[in-house]
Amino acid sequence: MQQSPVQPTLQNERKGSLDFLRGIAILGILFINIENFAYPDPWSPYKFGFSSEIDHSVRFWVYFLTQGKFYTMFALLFGTGFYIFLERMESKKLGIKGMDIYSRRLLWLFVIGVIHAYFIWDGDVLYHYAICGFLLFPFRSFKNVTLVLVVLFFASLLLSNAINQVNDRKASYAQYEQSLMVTDDLRTAQDVKNISRWSSKLRQKEADTTVYPPKKSTYLSGLKETYDHASVHKGMWYYQGLLLRSLIVMIIGIVLYRSGIFDNFRVWKYYWLISLSLLILSLYINYVRYYHWTFEYFDPVLTLWKELFFVFPKELLGVSYILVLNGVYQKFLKGMKFKIISSIGKMALSNYLFQSIVLGFIFYGYGLGKFNEYTRTELLPIVGLIWIVQLLLTWLWLRRHKQGPVEWLWRKLTYHSFNK
Structure with a gap:
């Protein structure tokens, strides 16, 4: 008996809440x-894009709410x-073919x-996600309690690493204070360096x-x-500093999905209390x-509680955004009926790459060579303009295509050889 060809996930199997959340992301x-x-240095709180005080405020709000x-x-x-x-592959009883x-x-x-x-933007995160996907596979069969552990x-x-960092920083600062107490004529080369x-x-x-030239x-x-x-050809196939953080939130995604909230948030009796409480706490942190x-980057963190306080701010707020x-x-x-944000989510991969092409x-x-020509404030309307273009192009594309x-290419490459 001839086996029926392997079919990809159908459009009517998609979960609307997940497409909406992907669109927002x-x-x-x-x-x-x-x-x-x-x-040239996008992470700096003072170097580039600061022509006025309002730029510092804009930078704060952008990083506070989005970074x-x-x-x-x-x-x-x-x-x-x-x-x-993987769940759908298993439901189709594909066995090793599903793998x-x-x-x-x-x-x-x-x-x-x-x-x-290599060809558009060296800040890509997709190949990092792919490696995380391989590492995620063993966790799919774990119970939720085990996943939480x-x-x-x-x-x-990560918390242990933060403790080590603050201890090293405190020791270095203590050496600096000791060096300050030494008179100029008695200072060693190490004192001067400190x-x-x-x-x-x-x-x-x-x-x-x-x-700077573009x-x-x-x-x-x-x-x-x-x-x-770039680092992939050097054997660095993932971002080392992001690996544990990525796996943490990906596993949390599995736990949340299993709880059923993406189908019906009411399965959590105190959903809004939990979600809003986490949001408020995360916003404060x-x-x-x-x-x-x-505003205080020149004031070093030398206390343990503050260092630990700063370990997971973006992860906590990102999860609270998901819940709310x-x-x-x-x-x-x-x-x-008109779900344009969900449409962006349906084309998340295409839209992600499109953003890079436009920004390049x-x-x-x-x-256009507008490198280092705009202030932090002036970047905001550019973001809004790109959004409008994406929303329009996505709407037009999905009128003719599913x-x-x-996404079409990715699906074709994934399934093509299995249907021969």
Whole structure:
């Protein structure tokens, strides 16, 4: 008896709440990604894009509400999505063929990510997600209690690292204070080094107004520049500093999906109390964290409680965004016919790559060359304009097609050989 061909997930099997949340994550992540294209040092709280005090305030609000939060949402939904994918493979009783399809899907995501990193933007995160997807596979059969213990174990490693960092920082600062007490004529070379290093860290700095030429003056020179800085060909197939954090939120995504809240948030008796309480707590933690990072970066963190307080701010707020927005969608938006944000989520991969292409054209030398020309405040309307373009193009595309162009290619590459 001939076996029926393997079929991908049908459109009517999609979960509306997850598409909506992916759409929010894709649109929101642009707030931070645009800075990677716009400035030589995007993470600095003082160097670039600061022409007035309002730019410092804008930078604070952008980082307070968005930095790392939409990445967290995206990672959590990635974990949820791949668990659903495996669940459906299992329900179709595909056995080892289901494993092959899962592996092929991740392999092609890795390839798409590498192409994105080397030919469009070296800040790609897709190949990192693909590696996380392979690492996630053993956890799919764990019970929720075990998954929670795994999350706590991974979190304890990051907390332990934070404790070591603050202890090292305190020891270094103590050496600096001791060096200050030594008179000039008796200071050793190490004393001078200690004072110089900490004096720089403790000084409030002025914005850098240096004029820098745009990155990637031509597309070909940009390829060489990317090759020199990219890391995949050097054997670094994931972001080491993000691996545990990514796995933590992806596993949380599996636990949340199993709880049933993405189908019906009311399965949690105190859903709104839990979600809003976590949101308020997370907002407070992030306010303290990003206020310090923006306005008090020259004041070192030397207390253990504050260092631990700053370990998971973006992950907590990202998860709270998921919970609150999931409830909002199901309670108020689920019945709407015009679901443009969900459409963005259906084409999440295509829209993510589209953003990189547009940003490269705006800021790199082979395009408009607007590198380091806009203030932090002036980036906001550019974000809004790109949103409008994405919303319009997504709406027009889905009027004629069932999925985005990159999603179509990804699906074709994943399933093609299994149907021969």
